[in-house]
């Protein structure tokens with residue numbers, strides 16, 4: 440699938456479909472997400488509002504009207520809750536969706552592509568890799584607060600945008616199908632990875648089993664808490680949780696695990712030098728402290744015990760998804776080189792191994808931080 444489109448007059452045409460009254464300077468591609476195409480729209484008036492235009496990947500999100508209704512319901516709820524908090528700023532701390540001139544939260548163009556616009560949050564940054572304990576702590580606070588604020592949202596207002604998103608049994612089935620089909624003939628390159636995955640498959644269903652048994656509550660969670668989905672301000676204080684496309688019912692351990700997957704890794708998600716991949720334990724400790732500071736008010740004991748399972752599951756499920764995409768010929772995640780999805784798979788599996796070897800240390804930190 441071609442995710443990249445040229446920046447041209449088409450984009451200026453698109454912007455005119457939205458309720459934007461600003462003189463627009465040139466448009467720049469923005470961010471490093473794997474799914475949507477993002478452009479920063481700079482206002483020629485430096486004091487005016489800048490915008491963020493996104494082409495929504497409708498191969499990934501196939502019901503865009505339902506997706507955007509979720510986003511409206513979630514952002515309205517967050518704004519309403521924050522408006523009651525002294526000192527909170529609902530414009531800066533929650534995404535603001537710009538409507539089209541027809542009053543819709545998205546625009547469908549003549550090629551069938553879907554577009555949306557947000558207010559651009561100025562003087563913020565997202566980090567693909569965390570650099571300091573302060574950033575990790577603030578990220579933990581941001582995602583903990585996000586879950587806390589959504590804990591009373593009526594679940595019927597949030598539809599499943601991608602059913603079975605973090606269902607490991609479903610993901611492993613998809614991998615099995617990709618192995619059997621071997622459509623692009625890559626199977627013989629990934630036998631060691633498949634063996635590694637198979638050996639751990641049964642254990643990785645634990646969260647699902649606890650959920651089915653009613654031991655873990657299903658809550659509205661973010662489901663894509665990699666660290667570049669939180670914006671920090673110019674002083675690295677948490678400002679806004681973004682990328683709300685996968686906000687839907689799930690388990691808190693999924694969010695905790697996906698954040699940790701991207702924070703604790705001393706290298707990038709797709710590191711090729713596998714022997715460089717290590718764990719940054721102080722960043723783990725800092726994120727856990729920030730997260731508990733906000734989430735302790737609603738977490739159950741069973742949920743706290745499930746967090747470490749999420750830490751092991753999320754890099755594992757991510758590897759399963761990258762490997763499936765590799766075997767299917769790279770049509771889900773954006774790739775930047777031919778074997779990119781294989782590289783990502785390998786790096787995530789090394790991370791799983793490191794996390795397994797350090798489980799006791801991580802568990803001790805979770806328990807100690809909670810008791811504090």
Ligand code: ADP
Pocket residue numbers: 469470471472473474475476477491534557558559560561563564565667668670681682683
């Ligand atoms: P993707 O689904 O492709 O990851 P995101 O919604 O996460 O798309 O956006 C991609 C990047 O754009 C983010 O990582 C962040 O750096 C930046 N970004 C997204 N929304 C905003 C916003 N409202 N203001 C400023 N930057 C933003």
Ligand code: GN1
Pocket residue numbers: 471472473474475499662663665668682684685708757
């Ligand atoms: C995608 O959109 P982005 O880049 O924040 C993916 C996540 C993966 C992540 C891996 C909708 O997130 O599930 O964890 O890549 N999003 C979707 O980096 O599939």
Ligand code: MG
Pocket residue numbers: 472473667668682
């Ligand atoms: Mg993102």
